[in-house]
Amino acid sequence: MPSFNIGLTGINAASKDLEVTGHNISNSSTAGFKGSRAEFADVFALSYTGVSRLATGSGVNLAAVSQQFNQGDLEFTDNNLDLALNGRGFFVVERDDVREYTRAGQFLVDKDGFIVNSAGQNLMGYPPGVRSGELNEIRVTTGEAEPRATSEIEALMNLSAAAPTIPPDPDNDPSVDIEPSEPDTYNESTSLTVYDSRGGEHTVSLFFQRTGDSEWAVRAFKGDQPIDGDGATAGELVFTPEGTLDLDASTPLEISFDPENGAAEPLNINVDFTETTLYGDRFGVSRLNQDGFAPGQLIDVDVDSDGTVFARFTNGVNRSLGQVAIANFDNPQGLQPVGGTNWVETSSSGQALMGGAGETGFGLIQGGAFENSNVNIAEQLVNLITAQRNFQANAQVISTADTITQTIINLR
Template structure:
């Protein structure tokens, strides 16, 4: 009997060593969750046995329990590395097989899908914030679509002390320029047509003769006079009284050209103060097409493509899953788990929801294994193995003593 008891102890200590060694081996594995061996004693006793005199029959492995505590986050230069700070699992799919992971080391494959090192595709939602059916997250970016200018906002100051020009307003259509003696000040900006091509637009301002607070403005676009004269009339306190907004249409000529330009100029914040002409702000809402600069993942899992023209485009949102009993998940290797009856059915959601953590882009979650703690367990398991081996040795000595009785 002591042989069997000692043997169960050896098996238990050996299993403990295996679990501890597995933890240590994966101390640098992203998203790895350490386990612990849990044991229970064994009592071989009949239904009518007397429990207070039972000596027990050793030990057995009750469970290898996974520990889903948070691992440290390690920041990287890869924006597609993702870490969950809190509860939840990434959802992976390949060939109809769905698995779950905390390892967020992702990259793009040749078709633009976000995958892990095993080629499993990260799952998410097509429209951020709206949920819906899960689908593969695919980053097909291309060029950002250009936008034609539709609104110009001018914030400037026209000098109150300005004098009328020496000459009347004059436009040289052949040269596409205005007579500089016919206006006081000018400024220029770029506007964009429907194909995203920049076109230079110039605004001219002229103090009207015989007036105190009245100006006219003209506008040209690449040598064509497209607006003016339009009146800007200021109040005695220097604020704009009447003047716009002004709607301007410019016909674009040429075969296969862009659509006609139609935009509005707003001077409502323009003033007439002091002695200097200043342009504080001259904004327009158009932009050219742009190339992809970077991919960024927000805390809620929304994947943004950022372009060289200053725009960004949401490409989808990473989905998360959670379970009533994560310890019931079955590990399948590759730092992945699958759903089981013990884990319960998955709950789908988005990062930041009540039962889900936040997503950190440009980082991944390290293993939650504490090396110092595991080394102590390693020593303890070794001592247990030696002690149980001593039980077997002692039982052998006793048996030899009985055999040697004459």
């Protein structure tokens, strides 16, 4: 009897629904997992001359198992290499030239410094400063960050307008010789550390001497030795009646000396006093910055919202290691799941459109977090109940058909 077959198709459909629901529930804690939905279609077996209004149908079949790519919740962690995509797109992972796509962003650094997932697949991205061409594995630099020699000092300070003028020398030289060991030859002083090309540290001291109502001489010393040439080349700061620096009338201070440690070249440093003022009755240093730094050790790796991976070093340097590549598809539901919370491209999905996080059509990356499964447990439990009742109802169809068959067989 057709009723047996119809009931059997219903039981098979209910079984598939239970399988899909069970798979969803079992992966409710799997990072980056996307739940699926069983979709069914009715079956009509009609001949060429069949009359559709008289057709009773032949049951049901499984039309598709449709993946649901709605966003999962983000879970924040203490691992900066855990990455979550908030929005559209997939991470690109590769091993042995086999490329796959994933939303699971639990990454770590392997023994060779490459960023990989738990399956050993490399996270792919663009090299620093490059946004085209072949993707590369992203590798974390484990060596030291190279030092940089100081080339400029930015000095923001206030010289006291009430400071006494130090009398000029007998030759009426506006730049009276300053002696660090003789406090009566200068009004104020301050010091900072500068770096040579090998990262060697050197302490430079700046001494200020008021030579007139609006004029100050400034000299640089390393220890007790001047490093700004002779007195005639010392810097001169000239201030306006309002107390700001007169750039046209002032003479820049340039520092030059040989580090004497085998460094590649002597240090040549320009000192910028542009924002220095002559106010009030107190000397104060608000900012005394220099642009050099010593070698640095890697302390951390951060990932920006656009996917740029930065290595942070102890000397304050942030070095870009590359940018995480993001893939998107015209039809994500056409991707083929291959296990490991990964997918591969198919003709149904269309070719991967590559880009970077934050661009049009691509989500943002959240470092220090990963995307949880998008499975709603409450919804899946309701699906279990529904599938169970469907199974029971279709089993009842077969039981009823069997009773009818027995009745017919027992006719005499």
